Amino acid sequence: MGQPEGSLQKKLKPRHISFMAMGGVIGTGIFKGSAETIGLAGPGVIVTYVFAGLLLLVVMAAMAEMATVYKGRNMKDFVREAFGEKVSFILGWMYCFMWLSVCVIEIIAAGSFLQYWLPGVPLWVLSLACAALIILINLLSVGTLGEFEFWLAGIKIAMIILFIVLGTCLIFGIIPSGNTPYFRNFTVSGGFFPGGLSSVFSAMLVVMFSYGGSELIGLTLTETENAERILPKVVGNFILRIILFFTLPILVICGLIPWNEVGSESSPFVQVLSATGLAGAAHIMNFILITAVLSAANSGIYGASRMLYSMAAAGEAPKGLAKTNRKGSPVNTLLLCAVLLLAGAMLGIFAQDQLFRVLMAVPGFVVLLVWICIALSQIKLRKTYPAKPTFKVWGYPYVTGFAVLCLAVIAAFFVVDQQNRLSIGICLAVLLLLIIWAFAKFRGKRAGG
Numbered sequence: 424m425g426q427p428e429g430s431l432q433k434k435l436k437p438r439h440i441s442f443m444a445m446g447g448v449i450g451t452g453i454f455k456g457s458a459e460t461i462g463l464a465g466p467g468v469i470v471t472y473v474f475a476g477l478l479l480l481v482v483m484a485a486m487a488e489m490a491t492v493y494k495g496r497n498m499k500d501f502v503r504e505a506f507g508e509k510v511s512f513i514l515g516w517m518y519c520f521m522w523l524s525v526c527v528i529e530i531i532a533a534g535s536f537l538q539y540w541l542p543g544v545p546l547w548v549l550s551l552a553c554a555a556l557i558i559l560i561n562l563l564s565v566g567t568l569g570e571f572e573f574w575l576a577g578i579k580i581a582m583i584i585l586f587i588v589l590g591t592c593l594i595f596g597i598i599p600s601g602n603t604p605y606f607r608n609f610t611v612s613g614g615f616f617p618g619g620l621s622s623v624f625s626a627m628l629v630v631m632f633s634y635g636g637s638e639l640i641g642l643t644l645t646e647t648e649n650a651e652r653i654l655p656k657v658v659g660n661f662i663l664r665i666i667l668f669f670t671l672p673i674l675v676i677c678g679l680i681p682w683n684e685v686g687s688e689s690s691p692f693v694q695v696l697s698a699t700g701l702a703g704a705a706h707i708m709n710f711i712l713i714t715a716v717l718s719a720a721n722s723g724i725y726g727a728s729r730m731l732y733s734m735a736a737a738g739e740a741p742k743g744l745a746k747t748n749r750k751g752s753p754v755n756t757l758l759l760c761a762v763l764l765l766a767g768a769m770l771g772i773f774a775q776d777q778l779f780r781v782l783m784a785v786p787g788f789v790v791l792l793v794w795i796c797i798a799l800s801q802i803k804l805r806k807t808y809p810a811k812p813t814f815k816v817w818g819y820p821y822v823t824g825f826a827v828l829c830l831a832v833i834a835a836f837f838v839v840d841q842q843n844r845l846s847i848g849i850c851l852a853v854l855l856l857l858i859i860w861a862f863a864k865f866r867g868k869r870a871g872g
Contacts, residue, residue, distance in 0.1 A: 453633055453669055457676065458691045460633075463626040466609050466677040467616040469670040471626045472633075476666040479634050481826040482794045483658045484816045485801035491813045492804075498797055499733055505800035508739070509861040514796050515734045516857050521635070521789035522727035523760065527767030528786075529720035530554045534768075536690065536713045540706075550768035553717060558761040561724045562752055572721055579715035582708070583668050586692060589704070590675030604678060612683045627833055628787045628843065633669065635790035724760050731756040739864075784837070784846030791834040792854075798827045 460468045489501045496504075499518075503511035534550035541549065560571055589598070596603035609615055616623065676691045685691050690712050693705045732753040735745035748754045802820050816823055838847050 453672065457633075457673055458685050460626040460629045461673065461677060461682050461685050461691065463618065463629075464622040465613065465615065465617040465682040466674065467620075467623050468626050468630075469673055471623050471630045472669045472673070473666060475627065475630045475634055476662060476669070478794070478826050478829055479665070480658075480662045481816065481822055482797050483662060484814075485798050485823055487658045488812050488814050488816050489801055489804065492808045492810050497729075497733060499730065501800045501804070502796050503737075505803045506796070508865045510796065511737075512734070512739045512861045512864065513854070513857045514793060515730055515739060517789050517854065518793055519727050519730050519734075520853055521786045521793070522723045522730070523763050523767070524785040524789075525635070526554075526557070526720045526723040526727070526760075526764050527770070529716045529723060530557065530764065530768055533713050533716045533720070536709055536716065539693070539709045547769055551765065553720070554761075554764045554768045557717060557720045557724055558757065558764065560721055561728065561757050561760075562748075562754070572718060572725075575714055575718035575721060578711060579718060580664075580668065582711040582715070583672055586708070587671045587675055590672075590679055590695065594675065594678045606678070608678055608681050612681050617682065624836070628784060628837060628840070631787040631790050631833070634665065635786045724757070724764070727760050728753050728756040731759065784843045785850055788834065788837050788843075788847055788850045791830050791837070795827055795830050795834070798823050798830070802827070 460471065464471060486498055486501070490496075493501060493504065499511055499515050502514050530550045530553040531546065533553040534546045534548075537549045537553075538544065538546060563571065592598040594604055594606075596605075618625075672692070676685065676695050679695045690709070692712065693708050731740055731744050732747075734740035735742055735756070744753065744756045744759065746753070746755045801816060802823050805819060837843055838851070840847070
């Protein structure tokens with residue numbers, strides 16, 4: 424196994440871990456993707472968010488359990504322990520592919536939000552500027568990066584809370600707006616489930632993309648002191664916040680304007696405040712949305728670079744990618760991510776609308792594969808743990824098994840969904856290439872180790 428030329432620093436605190444993971448989750452999926460989920464399922468899409476949140480809870484709990492046993496190791500190490508080098512290798516590269524796709528989505532979204540103020544500037548120019556900023560932030564020491572992300576994520580969390588309070592006051596007429604809707608918009612245009620219960624399931628792809636990034640906690644373990652003690656506490660609070668921060672804003676959006684009037688040209692958050700006559704607030708909201716998606720991109724670059732570093736240290740990627748600078752940042756992996764991120768920003772010149780739609784489906788599918796691998800690792804490893812876990816998933820193996828079954832069914836539906844044919848085709852092509860590469864690289868080694 425190759426040894427890293429430097430080492431990552433254990434400078435992340437519990438608040439950094441929580442906010443970095445929330446930074447990866449609360450981004451384009453809710454601020455821009457919510458327009459698509461509402462368009463697919465109407466107000467009833469909150470059922471989709473709650474169900475996906477419960478599946479996420481099981482996956483995160485499985486990861487927390489393994490972290491209490493395999494100390495100082497991250498989620499890819501858990502998969503390697505359970506299923507061997509080939510699966511770990513494939514999962515690691517797919518995860519990098521996912522995060523780089525997410526980062527491209529986030530910087531394109533940031534550029535589109537900037538166009539709200541700068542309509543004459545090409546999207547690719549604005550996206551390029553955002554990409555450069557994110558790379559510079561990630562070159563800081565991990566402690567400074569964690570602190571930076573804490574405040575970036577904190578701004579958008581505070582904004583969501585403010586939006587929920589403000590929106591609720593508008594819905595019930597506490598703040599006069601000339602048109603107090605109360606619950607009227609939940610029942611017009613087809614009711615709470617305008618497309619039937621099947622439409623709730625059809626929104627699952629974007630919802631899975633939205634929740635993707637939560638497992639980023641599993642990569643912070645090697646840069647966190649006492650991770651095995653901290654993680655179980657972080658998981659419970661984190662899941663509750665995520666579900667609330669997704670479902671309550673969507674209820675507010677659908678309460679203020681009819682679901683079929685939510686357009687995709689800008690963020691539903693800005694649309695709502697503009698529609699209610701609060702134009703000044705819409706400008707403030709747009710500024711916060713830009714910081715929000717930049718925060719998500721920041722977390723994404725962290726996820727991709729740390730996974731590449733982990734793979735290089737394990738001999739699964741070029742050894743040079745394990746090099747760190749004096750601040751403990753994996754400088755070569757960041758350089759590679761920078762090149763790919765800048766290339767993604769340039770793609771906005773040719774096909775910004777199609778690119779956004781194609782890339783949105785990629786993380787949703789890969790997140791499913793990653794979550795399934797994490798849950799299956801916990802099921803397989805539980806009986807052979809070298810030490811007793813201080814935290815356990817409830818109802819083993821039935822709860823974890825049910826979550827795996829649900830995730831597998833959702834993944835199967837993604838594969839056969841004609842709307843996502845190009846996106847899933849790209850994912851499956853990358854997956855096939857990685858499988859061939861893994862078998863060639865680890866020829867003669869058994870699957871389990």
